[in-house]
Amino acid sequence: MKNTRALCALLALILCFGFVFAGCNKDGEYPVTVGHTQFKESPVKVVSLSDNIADIICYIGYATKLSGVSDSCTQSEIKEYITSVGSEISPNTDLIVNSGATVVFADSTLDEAVKTELQNKGVEVIKTLYPSNDAQLRSLYENIGTILGGNTEGRNKGVSAYDRLMSILTSATDEVASVASTKTVCYLYLENGKLCSFTGKYNDGMVMSYLGATNIAANFTSKYADESILKLSNPDYIFFDNASVMEKLTSDDNLKNLNAITKGNVFELSKDELTRQGESIIKVQNFMLSSMFPNFVDAPVIESEDLSSAYGITLTEDMSFKNGDDNDNIIAVQQRLVDLGFLDLGEDAPTTYFGDMSEEALKAFQSANSLEASGIASFETLKKLFSSDALGANGGTYVPETTAPQTEPETTTAENHTPDTPQSNNTSSDTNAPITITDSTVYQSGDEHEDIKAIQERLVELMYLSFDEGDSATTYYGAGTENAILTFQESNDLPQTGVADADTLRVLFSEDAKIPQ
Numbered sequence: 001m002k003n004t005r006a007l008c009a010l011l012a013l014i015l016c017f018g019f020v021f022a023g024c025n026k027d028g029e030y031p032v033t034v035g036h037t038q039f040k041e042s043p044v045k046v047v048s049l050s051d052n053i054a055d056i057i058c059y060i061g062y063a064t065k066l067s068g069v070s071d072s073c074t075q076s077e078i079k080e081y082i083t084s085v086g087s088e089i090s091p092n093t094d095l096i097v098n099s100g101a102t103v104v105f106a107d108s109t110l111d112e113a114v115k116t117e118l119q120n121k122g123v124e125v126i127k128t129l130y131p132s133n134d135a136q137l138r139s140l141y142e143n144i145g146t147i148l149g150g151n152t153e154g155r156n157k158g159v160s161a162y163d164r165l166m167s168i169l170t171s172a173t174d175e176v177a178s179v180a181s182t183k184t185v186c187y188l189y190l191e192n193g194k195l196c197s198f199t200g201k202y203n204d205g206m207v208m209s210y211l212g213a214t215n216i217a218a219n220f221t222s223k224y225a226d227e228s229i230l231k232l233s234n235p236d237y238i239f240f241d242n243a244s245v246m247e248k249l250t251s252d253d254n255l256k257n258l259n260a261i262t263k264g265n266v267f268e269l270s271k272d273e274l275t276r277q278g279e280s281i282i283k284v285q286n287f288m289l290s291s292m293f294p295n296f297v298d299a300p301v302i303e304s305e306d307l308s309s310a311y312g313i314t315l316t317e318d319m320s321f322k323n324g325d326d327n328d329n330i331i332a333v334q335q336r337l338v339d340l341g342f343l344d345l346g347e348d349a350p351t352t353y354f355g356d357m358s359e360e361a362l363k364a365f366q367s368a369n370s371l372e373a374s375g376i377a378s379f380e381t382l383k384k385l386f387s388s389d390a391l392g393a394n395g396g397t398y399v400p401e402t403t404a405p406q407t408e409p410e411t412t413t414a415e416n417h418t419p420d421t422p423q424s425n426n427t428s429s430d431t432n433a434p435i436t437i438t439d440s441t442v443y444q445s446g447d448e449h450e451d452i453k454a455i456q457e458r459l460v461e462l463m464y465l466s467f468d469e470g471d472s473a474t475t476y477y478g479a480g481t482e483n484a485i486l487t488f489q490e491s492n493d494l495p496q497t498g499v500a501d502a503d504t505l506r507v508l509f510s511e512d513a514k515i516p517q
């Protein structure tokens with residue numbers, strides 16, 4: 001199975017990009033080689049002329065890197081906040097250069113003269129083909145993540161986003177399976193005045209394959225709708241591109257009495273939205289299923305849980321924080337940003353002060369979650385921040401196992417504060433571990449304690465840490481232990497802090513602990 005998947009992924013990789021990944025540098029992230037172009041570091045700014053690639057970039061969690069898009073990117077969350085550089089075929093090259101972008105993602109339709117002009121101006125252009133199967137779509141996600149984030153972190157974010165996408169699509173389909181299987185549906189749009197439809201294949205409206213209902217267009221021999229089959233199949237539901245489509249249907253004596261039309265089961269949905277394969281496809285599927293089976297699908301598909309109580313904060317509609325504010329609730333905001341991977345306080349604890357670091361972290365969070373990147377913690381932003389479906393910096397989600405952070409800062413005028421190092425106590429323990437672990441157990445760089453020896457021995461056992469000949473575990477938490485914990489946390493989907501907190505230690509000494517990926 002693994003060999004088959006690898007072969008398919010490699011084939012898709014060649015078809016879509018012609019990727020060749022170079023040997024890793026010291027930290028394993030870069031260089032990355034695309035075709036004959038080597039990226040020595042992560043691109044800070046990129047432009048996507050492809051609305052599909054822009055959709056995927058945002059869904060993976062790299063929206064903050066987008067400095068420009070083409071006019072074809074009509075998604076509201078993109079169009080409203082990211083500058084247009086013109087058409088996807090012949091964009092304004094000066095706008096692209098002035099945006100600070102060093103990389104442009106484009107469809108195969110990009111004018112070759114424009115590509116050459118951009119490359120002459122120092123901007124690399126990556127042309128992509130539209131995916132036509134599972135392997136190619138997965139590779140597209142993986143490769144975009146790798147370009148933007150590196151061979152390890154970026155690749156993992158891309159794959160994680162793809163897996164999350166497919167899980168949501170299939171679970172929503174399963175929810176209506178028992179009823180949808182008896183229904184028929186089709187999507188119609190006009191091209192050159194003729195009715196056309198989507199077959200549901202990857203390169204032809206793939207969302208149609210994730211509705212559970214029978215797509216009658218699968219019986220068409222081309223994209224042009226066979227009106228005799230359309231009339232004979234008499235679909236229960238019709239989704240259409242615009243009013244012109246419905247005018248054509250209702251003015252045709254052979255089609256105006258279709259079940260979907262007479263029963264009012266017709267729904268307008270822009271054609272462009274069905275061709276995107278990022279977050280847009282989830283929204284489209286949700287709209288279509290909700291329209292067809294309102295008793296079985298309740299938007300949104302992902303059920304969100306309010307986590308604010310777990311962080312000790314009560315959200316109110318008048319609540320808002322910005323740079324320079326000092327408020328006890330900011331402790332919870334910072335802790336949530338830390339947990340989601342947007343804020344790195346190092347060895348310091350959250351404080352009550354909202355400074356530059358909090359503002360930048362919040363902007364990154366807002367971009368990753370399709371919110372206006374204002375850097376202001378408005379009520380809307382706070383609701384999303386403390387929801388269980390809030391996307392973290394790695395493209396995943398984080399739900400705390402314990403209650404709100406209890407650490408009280410000694411100062412409220414700085415974002416970095418060094419707390420006393422909590423030591424293990426005997427109020428409760430994890431009986432599977434060789435050390436006593438309580439909710440307040442924390443070890444970090446510079447600490448010295450007998451428990452650290454057991455932690456190092458476990459890291460050696462799991463292959464995260466090794467010693468030179470003659471050396472062995474010690475009671476000192478140094479840089480080597482910190483790096484090993486960081487790698488362990490990354491491989492086990494934990495917040496990457498390098499600090500051996502209670503959550504990390506419980507996983508470390510559990511049977512579920514994973515070896516390095």
